[in-house]
Amino acid sequence: MRSITSSLLSVVLCLAALAQAIPQGPSGGGGGGDSSGSTFGPGSSSQDGSDAGSGTDGSSSGGGDTTMATTTSSSWDAAATAATTASSAAASSSSSSSSSSSSYVAVSSSTANASVACNNSADLCTRQYNNITHMGAHDSAFVRDASTDNSVAGNQYYNATVALSAGIRLLSAQVHNSNGTLELCHTTCALLDAGSLTSWLEKIKYWMDENPNEVVTLLLVNSDDEDVDVFGEAFVASNISTYGYTPTTSTSSSSSSSSSSWSSSSSATTNDWPTLQEMISADTRLVTFIAAINASTTYPYLLNEWDYVFETAYEVTSSTEFNCTLDRPSTLSSATAAIEAGYLPLMNHFLYISITADAMLPNVDAISVTNSDNTTQPGGLAYEAYECYDEWSSTAPVFVLVDFYSKGPAIDTADLMNGITPTGRTTSAQSVSSSSDGGCRSRGCGNGAAWVRHAQLAAFSVFVLLVLV
Numbered sequence: 001m002r003s004i005t006s007s008l009l010s011v012v013l014c015l016a017a018l019a020q021a022i023p024q025g026p027s028g029g030g031g032g033g034d035s036s037g038s039t040f041g042p043g044s045s046s047q048d049g050s051d052a053g054s055g056t057d058g059s060s061s062g063g064g065d066t067t068m069a070t071t072t073s074s075s076w077d078a079a080a081t082a083a084t085t086a087s088s089a090a091a092s093s094s095s096s097s098s099s100s101s102s103s104y105v106a107v108s109s110s111t112a113n114a115s116v117a118c119n120n121s122a123d124l125c126t127r128q129y130n131n132i133t134h135m136g137a138h139d140s141a142f143v144r145d146a147s148t149d150n151s152v153a154g155n156q157y158y159n160a161t162v163a164l165s166a167g168i169r170l171l172s173a174q175v176h177n178s179n180g181t182l183e184l185c186h187t188t189c190a191l192l193d194a195g196s197l198t199s200w201l202e203k204i205k206y207w208m209d210e211n212p213n214e215v216v217t218l219l220l221v222n223s224d225d226e227d228v229d230v231f232g233e234a235f236v237a238s239n240i241s242t243y244g245y246t247p248t249t250s251t252s253s254s255s256s257s258s259s260s261s262w263s264s265s266s267s268a269t270t271n272d273w274p275t276l277q278e279m280i281s282a283d284t285r286l287v288t289f290i291a292a293i294n295a296s297t298t299y300p301y302l303l304n305e306w307d308y309v310f311e312t313a314y315e316v317t318s319s320t321e322f323n324c325t326l327d328r329p330s331t332l333s334s335a336t337a338a339i340e341a342g343y344l345p346l347m348n349h350f351l352y353i354s355i356t357a358d359a360m361l362p363n364v365d366a367i368s369v370t371n372s373d374n375t376t377q378p379g380g381l382a383y384e385a386y387e388c389y390d391e392w393s394s395t396a397p398v399f400v401l402v403d404f405y406s407k408g409p410a411i412d413t414a415d416l417m418n419g420i421t422p423t424g425r426t427t428s429a430q431s432v433s434s435s436s437d438g439g440c441r442s443r444g445c446g447n448g449a450a451w452v453r454h455a456q457l458a459a460f461s462v463f464v465l466l467v468l469v
Contacts, residue, residue: 116213118276120167121420125277129287130344130398132276133385134217135414136170137163138350138401141184141194144364153192155350155362155403158428160200161207164216166428167411170399172219173200177226182234185223187359197231201238208243208285215276216243217287217399219305219346231290232299243286244301245279247308248272306331309399310338312388314348315360319369319379322349324388339395347388347397349381362403371408373416382413 118125124132137156140163144154156163160171175197176185184200186192194200197220208216220231235241279285289305296302306329313327324347326335332343339345351363351370363370372380381402389396396417402410406428415422 117423118213118280119169119215120422120424121418123420124418125280126275128275129215129273129279131273132398133396133414133417134169134399135167135405135411136172136217136219136399136401137168137405138172138348138403139174139186140168140171141173141200142186142192143194148192151192152361153186155186157404157406159203161203162428163405164204164207164211164214165426166406166409167414167422167425168405169215170217170219170401171204172221172401173197174221174223175226175231177224177230182226182230196234198234198237201234201240205238205240205243208240212283212285213280215279215285215287218289219309219399219401220288220290222290222293228290228293228296228299228302231293231302232296235288235299235302240286241299241301243284244299245284245287246300247303248274308344309346310335310343311346312348314350314401315352316348316350317352317354317360317363319351319366322379322384322387324384324391335392339392344398345388345392345395346399346401347385348401349384350401350403364404367404367407371402371404371410371413373408373413381408381410382416385413385417 116122119132137160139155140160142148142151142154143156143159144150144152145157148154158166163171173184173194174186175182176189177183178185178189178193182197183189184194184197186194204216204218208214222231232241235244274282284301286301287303288301289303289309291305293302293304295304295307310326310332311328312324312335313321316322324335326332326338327348332338332341335345349370351366352360353363354360369377369379370381373382374380375382375386377383381400385397385400400410400414402408405411409428411422411425
């Protein structure tokens with residue numbers, strides 16, 4: 001039976017590949033239409049020169065060395081004028097314009113005039129780490145592009161360093177033990193294997209080397225309950241451990257910054273989080289949470305997520321199911337109690353499609369609504385963020401995780417939360433096209449796109465029967 005099912009899987013995959021090779025219609029549309037064939041590795045370059053750096057790991061600056069090309073036509077219009085070409089790492093300190101479309105307009109009152117930006121804004125330099133909303137790419141290692149044959153299991157269209165260059169500052173990934181090596185695998189390594197954890201960390205380290213004014217957060221899922229020492233070895237081997245931040249335990253509460261109307265009201269009773277500038281000056285710019293580990297003095301920068309963070313629900317299949325109720329950890333009674341205890345709130349905001357009782361896929365068809373920055377759009381990213389802001393007594397999500405971050409784009413909502421006009425980013429849309437027709441054939445757009453996706457979905461369903469059932 002296994003051999004028959006495996007053969008069927010091969011046939012369906014071949015049909016999907018054949019459909020992708022068929023000449024497509026005009027570029028545009030299609031559920032997977034924003035992915036690219038961008039190369040993931042130090043020293044790679046754009047194929048046609050159209051990419052300003054997002055297809056090259058580390059070459060595009062996140063701190064003010066590139067052209068800020070992100071603009072938004074959302075109902076907020078909070079950042080009406082984007083910064084244009086920056087010839088050096090210097091970044092202007094500018095205030096975000098207010099929109100009359102919402103009673104919750106985020107307005108930065110910061111008067112910071114730093115010579116360089118911190119996380120794409122000089123206004124963020126003086127804010128505490130827990131007083132900023134860090135937009136995150138959920139399952140960031142699992143990409144839906146040409147490198148994975150546009151796998152329907154992919155959660156993002158662009159790789160992790162492209163995401164960082166676009167302003168994403170939180171990267172999550174699932175980690176599995178595959179024959180003694182920590183691998184980034186989606187559910188199982190037979191489904192989607194993104195390579196070793198060490199290799200992935202090396203790429204992020206390279207990007208951080210090239211962008212010295214950026215603070216990055218990692219959230220790793222310890223799928224096979226590996227010991228913290230195994231993770232520590234990967235961090236040391238990649239040399240990214242040199243950036244590791246170790247919280248300073250304190251019995252005093254950290255004061256909340258008043259630099260933003262979205263300031264976090266939580267008082268950190270267990271940790272006094274520093275400002276971004278303090279982390280940058282100390283060159284301890286990487287915060288790593290792992291779910292879950294037992295903390296170790298050997299690797300003090302590897303933090304057990306449930307000692308610091310609480311999350312909202314993450315297996316959501318309908319936009320009406322989004323809520324701000326504490327889902328994890330179970331040791332806490334409520335979101336309010338967690339915030340009062342100094343936990344950092346993480347808002348999960350992505351939709352799934354159920355394939356079987358045990359298997360789910362990212363819902364790409366609903367992404368334009370899911371990642372919307374329109375505060376009047378129920379189920380949208382900004383709408384739900386403000387719902388949590390209200391429910392959590394004027395405490396904003398410190399972390400947000402989304403699928404397909406480039407749609408929206410999701411970073412616009414984080415900018416509105418933080419009350420900033422960002423600088424020094426490249427948009428993921430600037431990433432290199434993988435063919436002369438704009439990448440349509442490899443990305444699954446045009447007249448044959450739906451057939452391709454259906455074939456891939458069928459292949460995935462067969463895989464579930466083969467491996468998971």
